[in-house]
Amino acid sequence: MKMKKLYFLLILLMSFLFGFTQNGFVLENEKSDKIYFKLINNLIIIPVELNGVELSFLLDTGVTKPILFNILNFSNKLEVKNKELIYLRGLGEEQTVEALKSTDNILKIGKTINLHQDIYAINDPDIDFAARLGLPIHGIIGYDFLKNFIVEINYSRKYLKVYNPTEYSRKNCKKCDILKLSFVNNKPYLNAAIIHDNNTIDLNLLVDTGSSDALWLFEDEEKGIRIPTKNFIDFLGRGLSGSIFGKRAKIDELKIGKFTLYDVNAAFPDSIAIAIAKRNTTRNGSLSGNILKRFNVVLDYPNKKLLIQKNRYFSDLFRYNKSGISLEHQGARIIKRIVNSYNIDSYKNVDSKVDFTQTESYKYIFVPAYKIVQIRKDSPADKAGLKVNDIILSINRRDAHTYNLQDLMGIFYGDEGRVVRMLVERNGVQLRYNFTLKSML
Numbered sequence: 465m466k467m468k469k470l471y472f473l474l475i476l477l478m479s480f481l482f483g484f485t486q487n488g489f490v491l492e493n494e495k496s497d498k499i500y501f502k503l504i505n506n507l508i509i510i511p512v513e514l515n516g517v518e519l520s521f522l523l524d525t526g527v528t529k530p531i532l533f534n535i536l537n538f539s540n541k542l543e544v545k546n547k548e549l550i551y552l553r554g555l556g557e558e559q560t561v562e563a564l565k566s567t568d569n570i571l572k573i574g575k576t577i578n579l580h581q582d583i584y585a586i587n588d589p590d591i592d593f594a595a596r597l598g599l600p601i602h603g604i605i606g607y608d609f610l611k612n613f614i615v616e617i618n619y620s621r622k623y624l625k626v627y628n629p630t631e632y633s634r635k636n637c638k639k640c641d642i643l644k645l646s647f648v649n650n651k652p653y654l655n656a657a658i659i660h661d662n663n664t665i666d667l668n669l670l671v672d673t674g675s676s677d678a679l680w681l682f683e684d685e686e687k688g689i690r691i692p693t694k695n696f697i698d699f700l701g702r703g704l705s706g707s708i709f710g711k712r713a714k715i716d717e718l719k720i721g722k723f724t725l726y727d728v729n730a731a732f733p734d735s736i737a738i739a740i741a742k743r744n745t746t747r748n749g750s751l752s753g754n755i756l757k758r759f760n761v762v763l764d765y766p767n768k769k770l771l772i773q774k775n776r777y778f779s780d781l782f783r784y785n786k787s788g789i790s791l792e793h794q795g796a797r798i799i800k801r802i803v804n805s806y807n808i809d810s811y812k813n814v815d816s817k818v819d820f821t822q823t824e825s826y827k828y829i830f831v832p833a834y835k836i837v838q839i840r841k842d843s844p845a846d847k848a849g850l851k852v853n854d855i856i857l858s859i860n861r862r863d864a865h866t867y868n869l870q871d872l873m874g875i876f877y878g879d880e881g882r883v884v885r886m887l888v889e890r891n892g893v894q895l896r897y898n899f900t901l902k903s904m905l
Contacts, residue, residue, distance in 0.1 A: 718755070729782040788840035
């Protein structure tokens, strides 16, 4: 009888412990796990499995709960559970967006798993990372995944290493620096400083892996955060609540711990678009992917620390788009390709020659279509006559579809004075344009 009672208590205790460990993501029976990612336009794209369906998510330290995009596109494969209609508001100039809150989903990232994950599903075709990055992006995830682990982000080798906090041993690293993190609404912040025109300004910045820019700064006359004289108006990106516009400029120096970066890109978003972000009155901006990728970092949420060590990207120049063009991957277009075939006409015994005739046939294939979605006013592309909705067919005499989107956009970040030759399609008509890359600063 005592043995039965003891056995029952043991089972009860194990059930309690198991239930406790399932609060959020866990890495069971493992000290660590390595997860390889894609680095696209300074953004980290990781493989995830949601309710048995393999997807790709953006790792975004600026979000708390995971967000799933355009669920109707793959709802025949994926079932999200226990849905409830809610409304979300994020960066941008538009209104709230409609979303479905779903509970008790099973989410796996590498060997980590959460059996009871909340998901916010948004079906808004305008929120489309796939178009902007050139590969499928199904959602974003941040705090819920990172909060229980110590996560090494190796930007140079493109992998995450996820550690159980009790199993992590920090190596001695004289070339590293350890910074303190603070959290507001489960988002990580650190202290940094800028130096411009011989003025030093201390900053409190959101650590934002979900933005491909370098540095965002919020204007603040009282604190001395002003837009430099040399600047230009530009499209900065899109948040959950719409498009974000602002001004771009350069900052002389950015100091993060013991490291200093020079001639740094800085964006100053329009105050209306960032009204939600400025509710945190201590926030002065964001430290984003184009800076973070210059370090290999260790995110230690449990101990509120960030370790940084400069990597091979550290000394790369900060560049701007000198064309004024923003592109997106807009589905596919059909091209005709020649297929050569050869036929034997005759065979002659005298000189052992074989005569061939060549015939041509054609096949039709689908290739990526790259569309102009934004053109900066008075930019080289604008002055040349290019228009929004033009489809790029070739650039510098090379077919556009032979590039991926990131490499194609990279041409526009080239050296000032470089000539760009483009063949585009507009309303079924092919047109040629030439322009010269020019720095706005």
